[in-house]
Amino acid sequence: MAIKSRFLISTTLILLLTGFFSWLSMRVLAEDIIVSWVERYAEKQVQYDKVRTLLPLIQEVKLSKEFAELESLKEWAKHPFNDALKQHALYDTEAFRHRFSDKSYFIALKGNEHYYYSDGKEASNLDPYRYTLHESNPDDSWFYQIMAKKLNLHLNVNPDVELGVIKLWSDVLIRDGDDVLGVVGTGLDLSGFLRQMVEKQDIYSAIVFTNNEGSIQLYQREELIDYSSLTKQSEDKSLVFQLLDDEQSRMQLKQTLEMAKEAPNHVKTSPVYKDGVRQLASVVYIPEIDWFQVNFIDINGFLPLTEFSGLLVVFFISLVCALIVFYLLLTLIVTRPLSELDLSIGSLDKKQYRAPKLGHFAGLEIKKLVSHYQKMSTSLLEYQLELENKVAERTEALSRLAKLDPLTELYNRRGFEVHMTEYMQRWQKSHHSFGLINVDVNRFKLVNDLYGHAAGDLVLQEIATYLTNVVGDKGEVARWGGDEFLILVKQNSDQDLVTISEQLQGDRESLVIKIKEQNITIQFSVGNALVEDNDTLESLLHRADNAMYAVKFNNR
Ligand SMILES: Nc1nc2c(ncn2[C@@H]2O[C@H](COP(=O)(O)OP(=O)(O)OP(=O)(O)O)[C@@H](O)[C@H]2O)c(=O)[nH]1
Numbered sequence: 001m002a003i004k005s006r007f008l009i010s011t012t013l014i015l016l017l018t019g020f021f022s023w024l025s026m027r028v029l030a031e032d033i034i035v036s037w038v039e040r041y042a043e044k045q046v047q048y049d050k051v052r053t054l055l056p057l058i059q060e061v062k063l064s065k066e067f068a069e070l071e072s073l074k075e076w077a078k079h080p081f082n083d084a085l086k087q088h089a090l091y092d093t094e095a096f097r098h099r100f101s102d103k104s105y106f107i108a109l110k111g112n113e114h115y116y117y118s119d120g121k122e123a124s125n126l127d128p129y130r131y132t133l134h135e136s137n138p139d140d141s142w143f144y145q146i147m148a149k150k151l152n153l154h155l156n157v158n159p160d161v162e163l164g165v166i167k168l169w170s171d172v173l174i175r176d177g178d179d180v181l182g183v184v185g186t187g188l189d190l191s192g193f194l195r196q197m198v199e200k201q202d203i204y205s206a207i208v209f210t211n212n213e214g215s216i217q218l219y220q221r222e223e224l225i226d227y228s229s230l231t232k233q234s235e236d237k238s239l240v241f242q243l244l245d246d247e248q249s250r251m252q253l254k255q256t257l258e259m260a261k262e263a264p265n266h267v268k269t270s271p272v273y274k275d276g277v278r279q280l281a282s283v284v285y286i287p288e289i290d291w292f293q294v295n296f297i298d299i300n301g302f303l304p305l306t307e308f309s310g311l312l313v314v315f316f317i318s319l320v321c322a323l324i325v326f327y328l329l330l331t332l333i334v335t336r337p338l339s340e341l342d343l344s345i346g347s348l349d350k351k352q353y354r355a356p357k358l359g360h361f362a363g364l365e366i367k368k369l370v371s372h373y374q375k376m377s378t379s380l381l382e383y384q385l386e387l388e389n390k391v392a393e394r395t396e397a398l399s400r401l402a403k404l405d406p407l408t409e410l411y412n413r414r415g416f417e418v419h420m421t422e423y424m425q426r427w428q429k430s431h432h433s434f435g436l437i438n439v440d441v442n443r444f445k446l447v448n449d450l451y452g453h454a455a456g457d458l459v460l461q462e463i464a465t466y467l468t469n470v471v472g473d474k475g476e477v478a479r480w481g482g483d484e485f486l487i488l489v490k491q492n493s494d495q496d497l498v499t500i501s502e503q504l505q506g507d508r509e510s511l512v513i514k515i516k517e518q519n520i521t522i523q524f525s526v527g528n529a530l531v532e533d534n535d536t537l538e539s540l541l542h543r544a545d546n547a548m549y550a551v552k553f554n555n556r
Helices: 003-052 054-068 071-078 083-097 138-148 191-199 247-262 306-349 364-403 413-430 444-451 453-474 496-506 537-555
Strands: 105-109 114-118 129-132 153-160 165-176 179-189 206-210 216-219 268-274 277-286 291-298 435-441 475-481 484-489 512-515 518-521 524-530
Touching: 003 054, 003 268, 003 277, 003 291, 003 306, 054 083, 054 153, 054 165, 054 179, 071 083, 071 105, 071 165, 071 179, 083 105, 083 114, 138 153, 138 165, 138 179, 153 216, 165 191, 179 191, 247 268, 247 277, 247 291, 306 364, 364 413, 413 475, 413 484, 413 537, 435 496, 435 537, 444 453, 444 518, 453 475, 453 484, 453 496, 453 512, 484 496, 496 524, 524 537
Parallel strands: none
Antiparallel strands: 105 114, 105 179, 114 129, 153 165, 165 179, 206 216, 206 291, 268 277, 277 291, 435 484, 435 524, 475 484, 512 518
16 A cells, blocks of 8 residues: 555544544533533522522421410410410411411311311401311321321422412421420412422423422422322332433432432532433432422533534544645655655666656655665666676677687688678679688698697788788688688789789798798698679688689699
């Protein structure tokens, strides 16, 4: 794979991985920010709710407690059958009634098991007695349970069927030291409260108020409110945990409720699954009413993933831009200089040097590399040229040597054959006549035998010089083999062939060679042949040969 592709692929992978992990960590960070923001928001919200929404409720509870502390009421509760005390107490309670927001109160006394209720609608002089409580009556069991459990305060949510509203009953014990004398309290119409709660739901997907054990006391979905939860069996109760999707979420919320109870008015959070989505549950314990406020917020809904899509688009555009810039830089710094180098190396094959053109952006290392390459390739080309010249010279020398006889430096047989063939071809076109003279040294063997082979060589060199001088510019001399020479006569005039032949044959005293103080007279047997039409080199040679042998035979 090309260096550019490798770099681009690996860079893309690195960028994608980095982007992916940045996105993940951004999400985690965003979630952390949301959680801490929600915690702070919920804490402020609780303070705000206390002032605006919960205040009447808290006020009502406070009043109920104050109501239970009325001395006349306590005295009557101690002696429920004492009419004077009853009248005194009812006088006081009637006065107190106006302080409750519903202008109503109830009194249930342990001593006579009577239930009194007044909302001021009946004439004030009438006895507020309503009915007598019975332990066996399930409708009355709240009274007996509150006393049995000695619950100083119990808030009980119950629908008022007659009025068609939901009422919150704040039940407070009348106590005399450790003795429980009865239960008093008031009912508060929750309709307005619920409406306000729905209105201020703002960022939350749900706001739930639960009692100590998690049973739902206030919720927008009224059908889930756990009415009269005190008297219900645990399996019948409508708990906040049941709003959650899985067991782990339920466990987590339970733990969060416990933690919240230990830090009243402070928000504790836990991630849970509700309605199929991940939500953050923020829990606050409100000690004044012994309730929990549990708010749920849909994290993704609050900060949806689509919010990140803009970031993703920016990320991908940056990625593409980064890749384009990287591609251009890689091209300018690395690949273009490298391909210039490649082109230059390729040109060396054609024995032409093409200098690599390096741009301004080419990497320093590549510039150095190219500089080394330029020095190397220049000297390589020079060396190659020098070598080729030497080879050409040597080849020419070899080819010349192959044509020449090393001893006499005349044409050897092979060289002369080539030369004669060319001459024959020229003759066939020009018909410029020529002839051959075959010269054989007589009794040369004796020279070798008498004076040695080295002396024989010297004699052969002298003969070569002699023959060359005799022929001059009229022809060319070759050593045909051993002591046999061949002369090509160009025959500028008709007589040249005969003249030279006769001079070599007849001039018996002209060649005397001095060897080892001995004068040796060299004589030749000479035969010639003039080229004829339809002659081949072989036929011409053959005739000259025959002529020479005829002379040699006659001489013996
Ligand atoms: N020194 C020397 N001798 C050579 C060379 N080439 C051939 N010879 C000798 O030349 C002689 C040629 O002898 P022949 O042609 O048989 O006979 P010849 O003695 O010349 O007698 P005829 O030709 O019959 O007159 C041989 O003894 C070869 O050994 C050479 O390069 N150097």
